[in-house]
Amino acid sequence: MPDRVYLDWNATTPLRPEARAAMAAALDLVGNPSSVHAEGRAARRAVEQARAEIGRAVGADARQVVFTSGGTEANSLALTPQVRRNSGFPINSLVVSAIEHASVLAGGRFAPGGIEIVGVNSSGVVDLDRLREMLVDRPPALVAVMAANNETGALQPIAEIAEVVHEAGGLLHVDAVQAFCKIPFNIKELKADLLSLSAHKLGGPKGSGALVIGEGAAGLEALIRGGGQERGRRAGTENVVGIAGFGAAVKAAMASMADEKTRLQNLRNRLEISLRRTRGVIVFSAEVPRLPNTTLFTAPGLRAETAVIGFDLEGISVSSGSACSSGKVQPSHVLEAMGVGPELVRGAVRLSLGWSTTQADIDRCVEAWRKLAGALLKGCDETELERF
Incomplete structure (x- = not known):
């Protein structure tokens, strides 16, 4: 039986050899x-080396990096009414895009009545005009917009969004979990005030993440209180093993990012053709800039759960979108926020590639799809097909 083909890298990635070695040493x-x-002091050195590596990768000082248990905790730590611009007052309202990760849509420590949603267009890009309207003539807000969507791969115009938010006196939080080490960016160019990262999306271990605090943000209230670790911003003894693996994975990923971006984009384009x-x-979202490794597709008559099982039986791991729904x-x-109808939403399948994905993997996926499509789309409505 041939080896399985893993095409669910946006859910999680295999552990990089460099991360494994760093974690073994840290044990x-x-x-x-x-x-x-x-x-x-030896344990502290391992933590600080990783902190410096992560800070360097996003254009921040090491002291700006706060280690967490993952992207969800980093998002929750960022979303507090106590956060403010250096010279301003605490913020009492939160504006989030309609396509955010569940941990951002939950609103952190903001009261439910203080959370508003800004929509996206049919390509999955935030409606800048609507955001601008929402921020006019009101107290400054914290705005949360992800850098790249985990389902469609669509990239958001973060620097433009930051200008709109800052003109209104607010702060911008960016969930960069999916974008980190896949596309180049840094916190200063993005003009982001808060930046969430996660290790297991780029070859590090699960259970390790970070929040990067920009120079313009202040007043961050600790989510986990106790000791004075992480400069008082996150109590608890640091996960030295996970942090060491995180730093090593970032170093390896950044070294190959430019070449991998081109290689994966070529594979993805071949797959989509x-x-x-x-x-x-x-x-x-094929008509807007996307992550180089991500394809979300559907067809009238397709059912995602059936397609995912069918691919799995062919030895190929794919998903129906976000992996945060316990199966x-x-x-x-x-897709609902993008205005996609329920018939097409029900059939959405995500394929996401990574550093070990080969041309042979893509060819196997295509062959499996040809077999599955013949069976799964056999009964689809011809009039539905004609609409697209």
Whole structure:
């Protein structure tokens, strides 16, 4: 039986060899990184080396990086009414885009009545004009917009959004979990005030993440209180092993990012050309800049749960979108926000590629799709097909 083909990299990635080696070395560090003796200092060095690596990758100082248990905690830490611009007052309202990750849509520590949603267009890009209108003649707000959508791969015009937000006196939080180490950016060019990252989306371990705090943000209230770790911004003994793996994964990913971006984009384009040979196939957000590794597609008559199982039986791992629903196939809130009808939303399948994806993997995926399409789309409505 041939090896399986893994095409669900946006859900999580395999552990990079460099991360595995760093974690193995860190397992032998017996000291608490807050201790002042030699063993403690050795553990502290591992943490600070990773902090510097991550800061360097996003154009920030190491002191701006706060380690968390992952992207969800980083988002929750950022979304607090206590956060403010350096010279301003605490912020009492939160504006989030309709396509955010569930951990952002939950609103962090903002009261439900203080959370508003800004919509997106049919390509999945935030409506800048509507955002501008929402921020006029009101107290400054914290605005949360992800850098790249985890389902469609669509990139947001973060620097333009930042200008709109800052003109209104607000702050911008950017969930960069999917974009980090896939496309080049830094916090200063984005003009973001807060930036969330996660290790397991780029070859690091699950359970390690970070929030990067921009120079213009102040008043961040700790989510987990206790000791004075992370400059008082996140209590608890640091996960030295996970942090070491995070830093090593970032270093490896950044070294190959430019070449991988081109290689993966070429593979993705080849994949999409083949998918579109099936009548009625639609690739979402194909007309706007996207992550180089992401394809979200559907076809009238397709059912995502059936397609995912069919691919799995062919030895290919794909998903129906976000992996945060404990195995449940649920309608995509992202596609609904884009105005996609329920018939097409129910069939959306995501293919996401990574550093070990090969041309042979793509060819196997295409061959599997040809087999599946013949069976899964056999009963679809011809009049539905004619609409696309």
